[in-house]
Amino acid sequence: MTRRRLFAVGALAWAVSGAVHAQDRVTQSDWGGAGLMQTPIARMEEEGQISLTASYTSPYARYNLSMQPFPWLEGTFRYMSINNRAYGPADVDGDQHYKDKSIDLKARLWKESRWLPEVAVGFRDIGGTGLFSSEYVVANKRFGNFDASLGLAT
Numbered sequence: 001m002t003r004r005r006l007f008a009v010g011a012l013a014w015a016v017s018g019a020v021h022a023q024d025r026v027t028q029s030d031w032g033g034a035g036l037m038q039t040p041i042a043r044m045e046e047e048g049q050i051s052l053t054a055s056y057t058s059p060y061a062r063y064n065l066s067m068q069p070f071p072w073l074e075g076t077f078r079y080m081s082i083n084n085r086a087y088g089p090a091d092v093d094g095d096q097h098y099k100d101k102s103i104d105l106k107a108r109l110w111k112e113s114r115w116l117p118e119v120a121v122g123f124r125d126i127g128g129t130g131l132f133s134s135e136y137v138v139a140n141k142r143f144g145n146f147d148a149s150l151g152l153a154t
Contacts, residue, residue, distance in 0.1 A: 030055040031124065032064025032076035033106055041149050042120040042140040044108055047071045059084040076104040078128075102128030117141035117150075 026043045028051050029035025034043050038057070045051065049068040056062075061081040068074050080100040087096035106122035117139040125133040138151030 028053045028064070028066060030057055030062060031104070032062070032066045032078055033074050033104055033122075034066075036149070039149070040106065040120075040122055040124075040136060040138055040151070041147075042108065042118040042138045042151075043147075044068060044071065044074055044106075044120075072108040074104075074106040078102045078104065100129050100131050102126075102132065112141060117148075 026034045026041075026045050027036060029040060030038045030053075031040070032051070032053055033040060034045055035041050045066075045068040047068055047070060049066075051064075051066045053064045053066070054062065055064075059082055061083065063079045064076055065078075066074060066076040078101065080102070082098040082100060085098035087098050102125040104122065104124045105126060106120050109119045109121060110116065112118035118141070119137065119139045122136045122138070123134075124136070125131065134153050136151055136153035138149060140147055140149045142148075
């Protein structure tokens, strides 16, 4: 077995074993920040975590840098290409797609307890064009291995 294949197999085994043992693992959403697919959750990454993600869901290509500077605060910087919208007039910009840059913040209001869910408030696209701006409140409550999430956004 070549070194490259051996490294790939080792990396895959490490990733699978980490996923099996990490039941409380937080995933990154398409928009960056802790979430599931395109929905934010109240859960937070570990303090000091930095995540770099890229996703493509037609017509959006997103590149996100998320940071967890404090246990209760998450920040995301996003650069996005919108493939079905022109950047400007075709005679000036050619076939360039529209670009959007934004900043998101999410703050945890309180941690989950025996009776209360973990609750966070978030602000999407507060710094940027405001094309995707939104405010939300989201709550997560764990029931054994099941983690329920409920939120409201504008």
